Amino acid sequence: MTSMAIIQYIEEACAPSGESSNICAREIVKGLTPLERARITGITTLAEELLVSWNPVRIFGTKAGTIVYPEGASEMLRWVQRTLSNVDRLLVDRDLEYLGDDERSVTVADVVLFGFLEFVDYCYGVDVTVGSEREWTGVYGRAVREDYPRLREVYGSFKGRKGAMRHGSGEIASEEVLERMRAWYDGIH
Template sequence: MAYNPFQPPKPVTTVGGVIAPSFGKPWLLYAYPWMPFPRRVIIYLREKGIPESQVKVARVQDPKFGNEVIDTSLAPRPAGSLPILAVPSQDQSADDRGYIYIRQANAIMYFLEEFCNDFQYGFAKPYGSFLGKTPLQRARIAEVMSLAEELMVAWNPVRTFGTGAGPVSIPEASREMLRWVRRALMTVERFFKDRDMTLLEGGKTLHINMADIVLYNFLEFVDDCYGVDMTIGSGDMVEDVYGRQVTEVFPKLVEFYQAFKTRESAKRDEERGEVAPEYAKSMMSKWADGVL
């Protein structure tokens, strides 16, 4: 039978081979908890109210220190870039440890979102869909989410050529790519112009969506690890990547970032490995002259 984890569950412990409703054993999220893409999924789990009894974070040592699962009672980490979601399964596509694997942070969140949006499958459904209820809502969320992904991708050459975390120093290249990061930020700023960011503060839950998580994930990672708050513009008239004169300010992004920071999901737990180690921060925060 073809693998279908979303078919209606029968009164047994499996759904299309996936142990979902009963959670006889937890799903495992293999992650470096402080790194950006795993942290994105961890924030999502908290926002959806999914406890560790259902999805357990399997902390993996930084590659520099062995790249192994710290809790040796758990199955060894599967091959591939983290995060990886390991789902207990009796399907023939499972490996010899009885798991199937979902890779890439956004794919994991989309996969979990399907289960959370249907009470049948045993996940809590406290806040509804994070992808929007109407076609227009889904489109608006997708707009910002695409830009948030663009920000994370564009950041890679910024840090590669401009910080001690990269293999080669080319400050001019880093500075140019930073202009493209700001271009995407300006577009998000326009999308947010009428949004009331106070609705994101603290424990309020009805107005958060997937794009918020991805965007916050980028802003916080760059601020916390690289020491650069990207919501703070120069306030000057600058030339954008298209040669246009624009004012470099992001008031709505400032509101968004400060509001999301107050959420419980955003708090880093050092004991759980969610704080970057000093050796990494020292490299990431070492900027070449002339980039910033």
């Protein structure tokens, strides 16, 4: 996943001296107010955390991994679910319908978050936006409900954008590799 490269490109393209810059684009991508900019940075950071937290889940829990350790994968999945819950809560006050409209702008956070959701779904066959709705004890001993309605809305809306379509010329694993990536050990997801 190259979300940091995407962020850097967007920020440079929208910078005052960037080739496609204008004040409107900078404000939309980064936020109009200090609070909006903070929220965008917060969601972007959590989306990056999701990707980092996903690595041990996939390495220990799938046949594409190098170490068979399903218990470790399950524990790390709890950390992923914790972060998913945090992101879902941050999205409560946002209008997300516009994400599917190619004519409307999106934020850096939207792009990075969608990148993670699509990567995990396509490569590992796991739509992490669909929680089991069960309650479980979180990593800090609190009751957590595995349900992410706002993330489902982000993913469902955004994947309809032309720019979000997966292209064959991109970085796509072979069918053989995808089969191993999607082969999970029992009890993980």
